[in-house]
Amino acid sequence: MQKREAPMRGSKEQKVETRRRIMDAASRLFRREGIDGVGVDAVMHQAGLTHGGFYGHFPSKEALAAEVCADSLARAASRWETMRVERGPREALSRIVDNYLSAAHVEESERSCVMPTLGAELARRPGAHPPLTAAIRSMVETLARCLPRRRAAARERALAGLSCMVGAVVLARLSSDPALSDEILAAARSTLVPPAPP
């Protein structure tokens, strides 16, 4: 009759892992087709399950979308900060920027940053904003700490730099001409990481 501390430990752990699988599937599909472009059915099928079980893990598709996007952006922010701590500001900055402004990041939208990929869709879902705002703040702080000390207004440059990265990916994806896409990415790159003078 008495409730035990951890009954069905095996099953509970498995449920946590299943939840993670649903989030991973949703994360990829939402970024590939848009949140409105993917059904609960497709997400569950991609996770190797049937659609009915979804509501045992999430209260609604909207809740899944908000959690998945917040989680994805928070992970990206913490990856950037880890890179700064481990590699130092100079190398971290160039790695972050080169990665973000690469052709691979533009093309593989299903593994890309949520800001250029789902930003506009998320903007229409105010419930999802607070955790995204926190992640943006964290990214701006990491970037600001990576910028050369002697240059004034590091935070202002970090804010403009992040805007530039996000916008460049949006524009590069809209261009039907690969040469223009490359030009956009290169221009953004050299604004953020000025080519070292010879």
Next chain:
Amino acid sequence: MQKREAPMRGSKEQKVETRRRIMDAASRLFRREGIDGVGVDAVMHQAGLTHGGFYGHFPSKEALAAEVCADSLARAASRWETMRVERGPREALSRIVDNYLSAAHVEESERSCVMPTLGAELARRPGAHPPLTAAIRSMVETLARCLPRRRAAARERALAGLSCMVGAVVLARLSSDPALSDEILAAARSTLVPPAPP
């Protein structure tokens, strides 16, 4: 029996005007709710019509979306160029940038630029890219001609500048903190139009 040059001239002119009304309604609704978030029914109702008549004007909802977005961006590009020609580079640049990076532009998405608002959705519709690419090129050229002559690499700065404007609007819309939104817009503004030295 013989076909006349302009039979039913009145009706034909009215049909052109109706088509324009449908596009205007779609333009506002798509930017407010996203293309996937608005039905043909809603567009026609907003235009003061019933949904059945839609297919007398457009072959599909996708065709409408592509045409509306291409048209909207092309108009914006030509507005910028007109401003440059009429006001001169210095004033045109500051007007374009101040307008784009204003709180009103961020908030009133139904009248805003399609790049930050529908860019990601349009990126998934490759059929719509070519005319958008042309408009982007035109905007970059106008911006490049507005930038101070003595500074080298005007085109590169224009590309990065446009990216920065687009990204700043995306980020400002994602932030639940108005102070952060303002900070983002201000940072982007001062990158594009450096405050005149005193």
Next chain:
DNA sequence: TGTACATCAGTGAACGCGCGTTCACTGATGTAC
């Protein structure tokens, strides 16, 4: 000017479909004794 006819922009019922969500169920897992 008047009348009969042709055109076609716009109407609204209907279609098949896929969506988000619910729910009675099943069957594997863990518990009690």
Next chain:
DNA sequence: TGTACATCAGTGAACGCGCGTTCACTGATGTAC
């Protein structure tokens, strides 16, 4: 160890709904003579 029972993660049929699209129609407008 063995057996009876409880739990609950996952199943799949079913729901009401709104979507994009089609189509037979109506009625206002313009044409022919």
